[in-house]
Amino acid sequence: MNTDLFEELLKQPSNFKDESTLDINFVPDRLPHRRKELSLLSQLFLTLLTNPNVISRKILITGKTGIGKTVTVKLFGMILSEASKKRNISLKYIHVNCRKERTSYKVLIKIIQSINNNFPKRGFSSQDLLESINNYLNIQNQHLLIVLDELNYLIKKDKDVIYSLTRLNDDSFNVPQRLSIIGIVRDISCINNLDASTLSTLQRNIINFDVYTNQQIFDILKFRAELSLKKNVISDELIKMISNIVFVEGDIRYGLNLLWKACKIAESKDLKLITSECVRLANHDLVPFSTLDVLKDMPVQKLIFLLSIVILLKKKKEPQISFMEILKSYLVLCENTGMNPRSYSQLWNYLQEHKRENLITINLKSKEIRGRRALVEIQDIPLPKYEEIIIDILNSKGINI
Numbered sequence: 001m002n003t004d005l006f007e008e009l010l011k012q013p014s015n016f017k018d019e020s021t022l023d024i025n026f027v028p029d030r031l032p033h034r035r036k037e038l039s040l041l042s043q044l045f046l047t048l049l050t051n052p053n054v055i056s057r058k059i060l061i062t063g064k065t066g067i068g069k070t071v072t073v074k075l076f077g078m079i080l081s082e083a084s085k086k087r088n089i090s091l092k093y094i095h096v097n098c099r100k101e102r103t104s105y106k107v108l109i110k111i112i113q114s115i116n117n118n119f120p121k122r123g124f125s126s127q128d129l130l131e132s133i134n135n136y137l138n139i140q141n142q143h144l145l146i147v148l149d150e151l152n153y154l155i156k157k158d159k160d161v162i163y164s165l166t167r168l169n170d171d172s173f174n175v176p177q178r179l180s181i182i183g184i185v186r187d188i189s190c191i192n193n194l195d196a197s198t199l200s201t202l203q204r205n206i207i208n209f210d211v212y213t214n215q216q217i218f219d220i221l222k223f224r225a226e227l228s229l230k231k232n233v234i235s236d237e238l239i240k241m242i243s244n245i246v247f248v249e250g251d252i253r254y255g256l257n258l259l260w261k262a263c264k265i266a267e268s269k270d271l272k273l274i275t276s277e278c279v280r281l282a283n284h285d286l287v288p289f290s291t292l293d294v295l296k297d298m299p300v301q302k303l304i305f306l307l308s309i310v311i312l313l314k315k316k317k318e319p320q321i322s323f324m325e326i327l328k329s330y331l332v333l334c335e336n337t338g339m340n341p342r343s344y345s346q347l348w349n350y351l352q353e354h355k356r357e358n359l360i361t362i363n364l365k366s367k368e369i370r371g372r373r374a375l376v377e378i379q380d381i382p383l384p385k386y387e388e389i390i391i392d393i394l395n396s397k398g399i400n401i
């Protein structure tokens with residue numbers, strides 16, 4: 001019976017040419033409208049090829065969400081690795097996502113394990129790890145380009161490691177420089193929390209990525225559609241329709257997801273091409289990828305607090321709810337799940353963090369009583385979908401709602 005089901009599916013002709021190229025982590029070998037940034041990076045890092053280990057570069061990349069910071073740097077890393085290989089220069093590129101590796105220890109372990117597979121995970125201090133990285137690089141005569149993506153997560157918790165990494169060879173005169181760094185943040189203001197010397201190091205070279213224009217979004221989505229979909233499955237008019245939707249937030253990830261979902265919907269209706277109705281249905285059904293990413297890595301208590309906001313907004317059918325109302329909804333949820341509620345001030349912090357992560361918006365009606373007059377709203381995501389996703393994530397973490 002089950003084999004028959006697969007048989008059926010396999011027989012259906014697909015509208016996709018290569019579905020995997022719509023994956024948000026896929027790195028295409030060309031990036032329309034990021035040529036300037038790629039060539040700027042090449043100019044800055046040329047010295048790693050012409051004078052290996054003489055200079056170390058520290059660069060900071062800034063720009064809004066979903067506008068190609070990560071993918072541009074990843075493509076650059078691949079180009080640089082290939083160029084160095086061709087010239088017999090020992091250079092390694094490592095991409096670390098600081099949202100996933102939340103502590104300096106995890107970041108350092110990730111770095112050291114990518115240069116030495118067998119390095120044990122536990123039993124070292126951060127200082128030990130830094131020394132091991134340095135020793136290893138000296139023995140191998142290697143240069144490392146470390147990308148610290150979503151660096152703001154590390155700045156918030158564990159900024160010492162950034163200081164140590166940016167200073168690795170700086171104390172000693174005339175010794176080989178083994179480590180270059182590219183930091184990526186959305187908002188430049190977060191680096192103000194760093195110590196003065198790290199700040200000045202990073203501020204020397206900042207590359208700001210501009211948001212894409214509507215036309216640029218169209219070009220990018222057309223290119224990605226050509227990679228992933230069969231010919232004539234989507235028309236330029238519909239790519240334009242998707243670009244217009246994406247342009248509001250500017251996050252290309254959402255466009256890729258819309259393309260994918262619209263194509264899946266077309267297939268489920270046995271259509272040979274995507275129609276405007278497929279795009280509309282897909283748009284109705286989607287939660288931005290950036291949001292999903294944040295939710296998946298969110299600590300359980302914070303997620304439960306967010307869920308209580310979503311549930312209440314859904315129930316009340318009013319666009320805004322107050323912090324005090326949310327507290328009540330949260331306490332009920334805690335009781336149902338057998339969780340110990342967090343303190344008022346912790347919850348107030350969660351609320352501020354949710355706001356910073358663009359999950360909610362807050363309107364303060366008065367500044368006098370802290371928190372009491374805050375009105376909370378969720379704008380972009382359909383609430384039933386939001387609720388379903390959060391519950392799924394909680395379930396996957398062993399919490400049953």
Ligand SMILES: Nc1ncnc2c1ncn2[C@@H]1O[C@H](COP(=O)(O)OP(=O)(O)OP(=O)(O)O)[C@@H](O)[C@H]1O
Pocket residue numbers: 023024025026027028030031032033034063064065066067068069070071072186220224252253256290
């Ligand atoms: N110029 C481009 N050409 C092709 N694809 C692109 C381009 N710019 C972005 N993308 C695609 O859009 C998606 C989002 O890009 P990316 O992950 O680099 O965003 P980001 O700026 O790092 O966002 P965030 O700050 O949320 O991490 C990726 O899947 C990427 O492949």
Ligand SMILES: [Mg+2]
Pocket residue numbers: 069070071149
């Ligand atoms: Mg990114």
